[in-house]
Amino acid sequence: MSSAALPAASRMLFLEEYLRPTLFIPELKSKRKDPALEELVAQVAAAQLTRHPDRVLEAVRRRESMGSTGLGKGIAVPHARSTLVKQRTVVVARSKKGVDYDAPDGKPAQLLFLLVAPPLERDPVYLNLMAEIVGAVRLARTRQRLLDAADFKTFRRILVEATRD
């Protein structure tokens, strides 16, 4: 994972408003990448942000086919534009055992952030959200605190604090 996220001063902070309890998976069931992506997209459907999870999953898989979104250090940020999601959505998931995610360092992903957004004529927020996520989890101690967080409320507070650091 690169530590060269966009500098904090050059970006506005958006992630906080996308973190919702209905889009949090405390422990993924799957240990392999594709079923884990299915679980993440199913959460988008469960939150009623798409009625077409198969198509959303297809868009995520297509992006994945262009290079793994596993960043190393236990982080994965799968993402895609999909016409069939109602709004920008971030699903956050943890896996204590880890998901085999084809990361550059070979480490399993323990913190996964799915970002899906509808196509827009101009959408700087999409890339900024990616940068915020990557920047927020750059420190090992933050990642450990996120894995240890007892509930969504605690997880959210740690993540939001980390985006402001």
Added chain:
Amino acid sequence: MTEAMTQPIDILIQLQDLDCLIRDLRDPEMASQQQRLGFALEDIQELERSRELLAGQVENERLLQIYERMSRRFVRVIVPVEGRVCTGCRMSLPTSDPTRQADSATCDICENCGRILYRR
């Protein structure tokens, strides 16, 4: 649960999503920002081949032509209708029957902006 969509709209939506991905990967700024964040990006030739195959599946040639022409102007060519409003240009659809569903033979086109409409 996935809801079924009609053939041309379903494929055109897949085409639009694929075009978005190709556009993002071709955009030097977007691609370099993603690489700076640590994302791996490979050659898009395979995606372009997938696009050709997908476009070939659209049975309604006229609709495909409209999509191809409009996609030179807009990122969002296929847009949902909300109530009687085109969500591409936010104009009300004066002559459309809001209960009419797009089917394999006809799709609604916004009379104002020309985008292809579907109902969620």
